[in-house]
Amino acid sequence: MPRILIAPSILSADFGEMRKEVRRVAGCGADRIHIDVMDGHFVPNITFGPALIESIRGATKLPFETHLMIDRPERYIERFADAGSDTLIVHYEAVRSPDKVLKEIRSLDKEAGIAINPSTPVGRVFRYLPMADMLLVMSVKPGFGGQRFIPSALESISRARERARATGRRIRIGVDGGVTLETGAEAIRAGADELIAGTAIFGSSNAARTIRDFKGLGRPYKYFR
Numbered sequence: 483m484p485r486i487l488i489a490p491s492i493l494s495a496d497f498g499e500m501r502k503e504v505r506r507v508a509g510c511g512a513d514r515i516h517i518d519v520m521d522g523h524f525v526p527n528i529t530f531g532p533a534l535i536e537s538i539r540g541a542t543k544l545p546f547e548t549h550l551m552i553d554r555p556e557r558y559i560e561r562f563a564d565a566g567s568d569t570l571i572v573h574y575e576a577v578r579s580p581d582k583v584l585k586e587i588r589s590l591d592k593e594a595g596i597a598i599n600p601s602t603p604v605g606r607v608f609r610y611l612p613m614a615d616m617l618l619v620m621s622v623k624p625g626f627g628g629q630r631f632i633p634s635a636l637e638s639i640s641r642a643r644e645r646a647r648a649t650g651r652r653i654r655i656g657v658d659g660g661v662t663l664e665t666g667a668e669a670i671r672a673g674a675d676e677l678i679a680g681t682a683i684f685g686s687s688n689a690a691r692t693i694r695d696f697k698g699l700g701r702p703y704k705y706f707r
């Protein structure tokens with residue numbers, strides 16, 4: 483049975499205790515750490531840059547996936563790679579040549595991800611899927627945690643999964659924004675195999691149980707493949 487990966491988004495962590503927070507969710511069974519980088523330009527919010535990633539890198543061996551919500555991310559790929567990211571995710575809407583930047587990421591021996599905003603038709607990125615290891619479907623408008631899941635993301639997920647299957651391509655499809663046990667279950671049913679969750683995990687009084695519950699949602703997916 484394919485495994486569902488759970489990636490807590492540290493956007494919802496206590497920023498004053500970042501190392502501790504990363505270690506804590508790693509100990510609770512997380513599979514990856516999702517790191518939201520925002521530039522106040524591509525999105526209205528500002529978070530942190532490569533220095534923060536470097537400073538938390540030693541807290542866990544789990545893969546770091548860096549979600550670049552920044553304009554023209556091609557300018558910073560090497561810096562975020564050097565800082566300790568294992569996956570670099572760029573927004574389709576923010577890059578000039580998606581194929582070039584995805585290739586650059588892979589040439590640095592990192593996993594390449596492409597993200598789409600909820601308003602972007604998923605068909606626009608189909609031609610880039612062969613160059614990507616991961617597709618990130620945003621289910622909220624990027625910029626802030628704690629928003630409500632936008633249901634049209636489910637359609638994007640299932641269309642992308644359909645396309646991947648038709649072309650025989652193995653690609654990880656992550657869903658990001660407003661993920662709860664309910665919306666996470668729907669996303670998995672649609673074909674997602676990675677759930678990214680900030681509020682649901684960091685806001686939980688029992689993060690280990692929440693992560694376990696998320697992983698328990700993995701079952702429906704086997705019927706999908």
Ligand code: DX5
Nearest residue numbers: 493624625627628660680681
């Ligand atoms: C939103 C970020 C998400 C966000 C998810 O711009 O990309 O990763 O942290 O947070 P929740 O789970 O609270 O919607």
Ligand code: ZN
Nearest residue numbers: 491518549658
């Ligand atoms: Zn994110």
